[in-house]
Amino acid sequence: MRRRVGSAVLALLFLFLPAGLQGQESSSGTRVDVDGQVLFVVRVGVGSFMPAERARAASERLTNILKSSTPHLETTTKETDLGWLIMVGNQPVISVTDRDAQAEGLSMKALADRWTAAVQEGLLSASRERARQTLSRRILLTATIVLGALLVALMLRRGRSWSLLRLEARQRRIPRLRFRGLEFASPEAILRESKRVLAIIYAAGLLMDVGTALLLVFGQFPVTRRYAGQVWLWIWSPLVMIGHGILGYLPKLFYILVVVVVTRLVLHGLRLVFEQAHQGAISLEPWVHRDVARPTSQIIKGAVIVLALFFIAPLLPGTGSTAAEGISVMIGLMVSFGSTSTVGNAVAGVVLTYMRPFQLGDRIKLGDIVGDVVERTFLYTKILTIKNEEVIMPSLQALSGALVNYSARARKEGLILHTTVTIGYDAPWRKVHELLIRAADRTTHMLKEPRPYVLQTSLDDWYVSYQLNAYTDQPNKMAEIYAELHQNIQDSFNEGGIEIMSAHFYQLRDGNATTIPADYLRNHEPARFLVDARTREV
Numbered sequence: 001m002r003r004r005v006g007s008a009v010l011a012l013l014f015l016f017l018p019a020g021l022q023g024q025e026s027s028s029g030t031r032v033d034v035d036g037q038v039l040f041v042v043r044v045g046v047g048s049f050m051p052a053e054r055a056r057a058a059s060e061r062l063t064n065i066l067k068s069s070t071p072h073l074e075t076t077t078k079e080t081d082l083g084w085l086i087m088v089g090n091q092p093v094i095s096v097t098d099r100d101a102q103a104e105g106l107s108m109k110a111l112a113d114r115w116t117a118a119v120q121e122g123l124l125s126a127s128r129e130r131a132r133q134t135l136s137r138r139i140l141l142t143a144t145i146v147l148g149a150l151l152v153a154l155m156l157r158r159g160r161s162w163s164l165l166r167l168e169a170r171q172r173r174i175p176r177l178r179f180r181g182l183e184f185a186s187p188e189a190i191l192r193e194s195k196r197v198l199a200i201i202y203a204a205g206l207l208m209d210v211g212t213a214l215l216l217v218f219g220q221f222p223v224t225r226r227y228a229g230q231v232w233l234w235i236w237s238p239l240v241m242i243g244h245g246i247l248g249y250l251p252k253l254f255y256i257l258v259v260v261v262v263t264r265l266v267l268h269g270l271r272l273v274f275e276q277a278h279q280g281a282i283s284l285e286p287w288v289h290r291d292v293a294r295p296t297s298q299i300i301k302g303a304v305i306v307l308a309l310f311f312i313a314p315l316l317p318g319t320g321s322t323a324a325e326g327i328s329v330m331i332g333l334m335v336s337f338g339s340t341s342t343v344g345n346a347v348a349g350v351v352l353t354y355m356r357p358f359q360l361g362d363r364i365k366l367g368d369i370v371g372d373v374v375e376r377t378f379l380y381t382k383i384l385t386i387k388n389e390e391v392i393m394p395s396l397q398a399l400s401g402a403l404v405n406y407s408a409r410a411r412k413e414g415l416i417l418h419t420t421v422t423i424g425y426d427a428p429w430r431k432v433h434e435l436l437i438r439a440a441d442r443t444t445h446m447l448k449e450p451r452p453y454v455l456q457t458s459l460d461d462w463y464v465s466y467q468l469n470a471y472t473d474q475p476n477k478m479a480e481i482y483a484e485l486h487q488n489i490q491d492s493f494n495e496g497g498i499e500i501m502s503a504h505f506y507q508l509r510d511g512n513a514t515t516i517p518a519d520y521l522r523n524h525e526p527a528r529f530l531v532d533a534r535t536r537e538v
Contacts, residue, residue, distance in 0.1 A: 029043035029044075030042050030051045030055035032062070032094070034059060034063060037126060040114070042094075044100055044102075046097055058093055058094040061094075062088075065089075074089070075116050075123070077096075083095050083098065083100075084112035086115055088119065096112040138221065142217050146213065146217075152205075153209055153210075156202055156205045156206055159202075160198060160199075167191055167194055167198075171188075171191050174190050215228050215232050249317065255315060256312050266304055267301055267305075270297055270301055271301075273297075275293075277290060278290060295354075299350070341394075342379070345378070345396045346379060346395070348396040348398070348400075349380075350378060352381075352395055352398060352399055353376075357405060358376075358403070358405050358407070359373070362408070363475040364403060364406065364407070365403070366393050366397075366401060367401050367402075369383055369385065372384050380392050380393060380394050381395065386478075386479045406478065410474075411473070414471035415473070416469050416471055417446075417470055417478065417481060418468060418469045418470075419485060420466065421465075422463040422500075423466060427498045429464065429466075431498065432454070432466050433466070434496075435495075435496045435498065436452075436454050436489065436492070437451075437468075438492045439468070439485060439488035439489040439491070439493075440488075442488045443470070443488050444481070445472050445473075445481050446471065446472055447470070447472060447473060449471075452468065452470035454466055454468055454469070468485075494516050497520075
């Protein structure tokens with residue numbers, strides 16, 4: 001009765017074996033093998049399971065055990081209600097029943113021991129054979145990996161040599177990097193840095209080649225496979241995280257690209273409109289004067305860029321972290337406390353721009369500096385003096401002091417240049433006026449209309465002050481005009497016989513001589529002292 005119950009349970013157990021293995025029981029039985037090596041023969045079935053089904057199930061279990069690297073585990077038998085169960089480690093292989101023992105003419109225990117020994121020997125033999133085959137494959141694969149790594153290294157070396165030859169051949173055609181006259185890099189520097197970048201790329205490629213080859217080689221062997229896998233995870237995990245981060249950031253990146261494209265289009269439109277306004281092709285007055293079209297364009301462009309940054313900044317990586325916010329606050333404080341004068345100059349520059357006190361090329365006077373405006377920004381004004389000196393005047397300083405523009409009225413009405421001479425009361429004032437106006441008419445760049453005029457600015461104790469005023473439309477040549485005007489005044493007064501001399505001179509000199517150059521004297525006789533013999537006074 002006990003054996004019948006055990007046979008029924010064993011039949012129920014084999015119902016869970018893979019389907020499609022049903023076959024017909026034969027008198028010779030079905031062999032149980034592993035890697036082509038026959039271990040034993042199953043001659044009888046159990047319940048509804050034929051010998052072929054039992055043999056194939058056992059062979060599959062042994063093959064799976066062999067693949068799972070467990071043949072070194074001990075093969076044992078365990079007595080159950082169904083008979084003796086053969087196990088490799090904790091993996092069941094096949095049960096030895098009473099019918100199996102009867103078919104072999106042995107007891108169940110003896111048959112179980114025989115099959116157990118056969119399984120143990122078969123697994124060890126198959127494991128050794130697989131180890132030999134695996135070692136051969138690993139040696140062949142290692143040789144292939146090393147050969148491939150050498151081939152890649154050779155290709156990298158040839159690629160570097162080819163690139164160096166191409167760079168040296170194109171050295172003469174490498175352009176100089178310039179921006180507004182400033183040279184950022186010469187062809188020699190570009191070639192040198194290109195070689196350095198090429199060397200870095202070659203070293204990085206060689207390092208990746210060697211590292212990949214080592215990981216593949218050591219990943220084949222069970223002893224080093226775990227370490228190679230760990231190193232591979234150290235390298236691969238960051239790359240995977242970066243890749244996932246990039247993929248996750250693509251929607252925000254697309255949004256940023258849209259903002260950048262729209263901003264560039266707006267900036268291009270602003271540049272076109274304000275450049276046309278500066279050239280006079282279109283008019284934006286009374287909102288924007290032609291003279292301040294370009295500075296206004298710069299201010300609006302800056303505002304558009306700041307607005308675009310407000311849209312982009314929250315989408316940048318790391319901007320949402322508290323650390324990034326702390327860094328932003330610190331940078332803001334540093335800018336606030338460290339650049340007060342810079343901000344002041346920028347504000348003063350904006351005020352000066354819209355005041356329009358001068359333009360490029362104007363002759364101006366800032367403080368004690370007189371010269372032509374050669375450059376103007378929001379932060380400073382650059383002035384070229386008549387001595388060919390460049391003076392940088394901060395905008396804040398230019399706004400806080402008096403500014404004289406000699407060119408503002410000279411374009412339409414003319415600039416009045418003036419100089420003063422002092423003549424004694426013995427010279428007729430009408431004659432002095434005539435001589436001064438004659439000197440002005442002889443001077444180059446002095447306008448004939450409006451006519452020059454003379455003002456008598458003071459009547460002093462010993463002389464009269466005569467101020468000559470004449471118009472010019474060339475304020476940038478003031479120094480040359482003044483020099484020529486003074487020369488002509490000397491010539492004109494010498495020709496008129498009037499000394500440009502204060503009356504104090506007569507108290508200290510010999511009155512017999514005159515200071516007029518001899519070239520201008522005709523039939524001149526020096527005066528004599530009148531001496532009274534009685535008083536002996538002059």
